[in-house]
Amino acid sequence: MKKSKIIYAIVFLLFITSCYFVYVEKNIVQVSFKGSSLIFISGHIADTFTNIPDGIIVMDKSTGKIKWVGEKNRIEILPENFYLESKGVIYPGFIDSHNHPSYNFLKRWRPDEVFQNRYEWSRKKDYKELMVGRKTFTRSGDLMLVAEKYAELKALISGTTMIQGCSLRSGLKTLVRNMDHYNRVVDDHITTSIFPLQPRELKRAPSIVHKIESGQSKYHLVHLGEGIDESSKEEFYTLKENGLIRPGLVIIHGTAFDKEEFDIMAENNIGLVWSPMSNYVLYGTGTKADIAKQCGLTISLAPDWSITGSDNMLDEFKFAWEVNLKQFNGFFTEKDLFDMMTWNPAKITGFEEYIGALKPGMEADIVIYSKKDSNPYKNLLHCNLTDVNLVMIKAEPFYGEIEYLERFGKKEDYEILAINKDIKKAIDVTDPSLEENVPDSEMRLYEMMDTLIKAYPETLPLADGVGLYQNKKVLP
Ligand SMILES: [Zn+2]
Structure with a gap:
């Protein structure tokens, strides 16, 4: 075969393979899930094994587990899905x-x-x-x-x-x-x-x-x-x-x-x-x-x-x-x-099958921080407590942005924390996931703080600059 023919053959082969990849790219299998117990949250997903800048995590409230994690363009969000678009980084809970x-x-x-x-x-x-x-x-x-x-x-x-x-x-x-x-x-x-x-x-x-x-x-x-x-x-x-x-x-x-x-x-x-x-x-x-x-x-x-x-x-x-x-x-x-x-x-400590990473089948424990650096691990160095957007345990939201907790239907339950005086976050200390009777499970944060301060007036705040916001005042 002549040299020019070989070159033509190689060019032709390259053309065919690139067409194939474009074809595959356009036909990425779209995943979709139905079910009212599912929660979809988008954001930069990062754990020890995964780093997806434009990803989605799907959690199931009925099991408290992660159902799916992947690139956003691989999943179809149906109008019926509960979808929260976060601009932050989604990590496994610490x-x-x-x-x-x-x-x-x-x-x-x-x-x-x-x-x-x-x-x-x-x-x-x-x-x-x-x-x-x-x-x-x-x-x-x-x-x-x-x-x-x-x-x-x-x-x-x-x-x-x-x-x-x-x-x-x-x-x-x-x-x-x-x-x-x-x-x-x-x-x-x-x-x-x-x-x-x-x-x-x-x-x-x-x-x-x-x-x-x-x-x-x-x-x-x-x-x-x-x-x-x-x-x-x-x-x-x-x-x-x-x-x-x-x-x-x-x-x-x-x-x-x-x-x-x-x-x-x-x-x-x-x-x-x-x-x-x-x-x-x-x-x-x-x-x-x-x-x-x-x-x-x-x-x-x-x-x-x-x-x-x-x-x-x-x-x-x-x-x-x-x-x-x-x-x-x-x-x-x-x-x-x-x-x-x-x-x-x-x-x-023997929990690696259940927690510590974001994989399907593992417990839905997550924390979302604001994204201030494209490297999700470095990102935490630039963050402080005002950047914590959401914390969920077993797919249940306990803490985060007020608008997020309201979207989860927590309006009746949450109390407000003030961080550095003017940043407000919602905290819900009551836990609806338990069927059995747990002592003090209905106790609110203001009651806890009241009890502690009465017994020990110098009670340390939740963190420096963090207090309960009540009646336009910050406690303690
Ligand atoms: Zn110790």
Whole structure:
């Protein structure tokens, strides 16, 4: 064959294939769904696995699950569909894997010294004085329930849809999911230990191992190595001698650990929870998260508590980013930190089949933030609480723009929050999805705040600059 003929043949072939692609492009299968329980929301969709600038998520209110996620041009929206057009970024709800909700109404504590380990600061006079305010609460189950519900709302307004560390009070079945109990998707499979080195706790070791091996529970979360001295590091080896450094363990803090400990954790598939803000306030430094990642650990990011840590996941994310720049020379990307708030915590605590990403069949827990950057992960660095447009749990809206909650028919239920005085958002703390009778499930936010302030006048606001807007005033 002549050279010119070959060229003609190639050109012809290219023409045919491009026609084929145009044909396929024009004939993309259009999906459409019918059903009054479906909710369609458009926006930039981003999770650990997906980044769709012009996408749509379809959720089913009757199941509380995600039905479909994809490009907007692949789905046909029928006139009967409930459709909300958002200009924001739709993320999976954040998972807070380390908190102490029953303390989060207390004042902040910023000691003017740093400590060697957790036992040092907890003996300080200032700290003990701070805890006096909690005594009234520990004596009253009703007050404690309100304090923990209030902590859920602190978490909710930044987009957190699951929080760790709650007590076993049935009133917590509503609102934000609780990792330890009332996760609202699967039987409880987590046990925790805040003081694993106490003799009584060490005695529990064989039964914890037995529970994990027999499948009665899946994960045991321990607060470990919180400090910067040798004794904090030694805690790791004490647990090892007791057979607890094994698959199924999740370590919160690990502030004192180095490569040796992280390597053993990696061998045993042990997850790490990093709480930089609280660590910096108390110890002047934090967990070596960069080394932990290099050793192959899956790391999640969480605020610890608002006393010495952040009020919410967004603040902790921003703090972690600063640490990343200053201490780790930019070792992590924005997406790495984003994964630490969504997929990673789901994975290390056994919820990855249900939450932590936006996939069909998973629970419809989402947060929508304003879009201020085309990179959805970087976007969060530019956002603050005024940019939270909508938070949904199990396809049920709890918080967001007033017009959104009204479109969802929440007019009767919502209360108004003022953020930085003049930005108003709607919050609905009552939960219609529960059939059974849950104590205080009808309690409004103003009642919660009233109860808390009466018992503890210095109750911390939901976040700095955030208050309940009532009778043209902002509380507290
Ligand atoms: Zn803690």
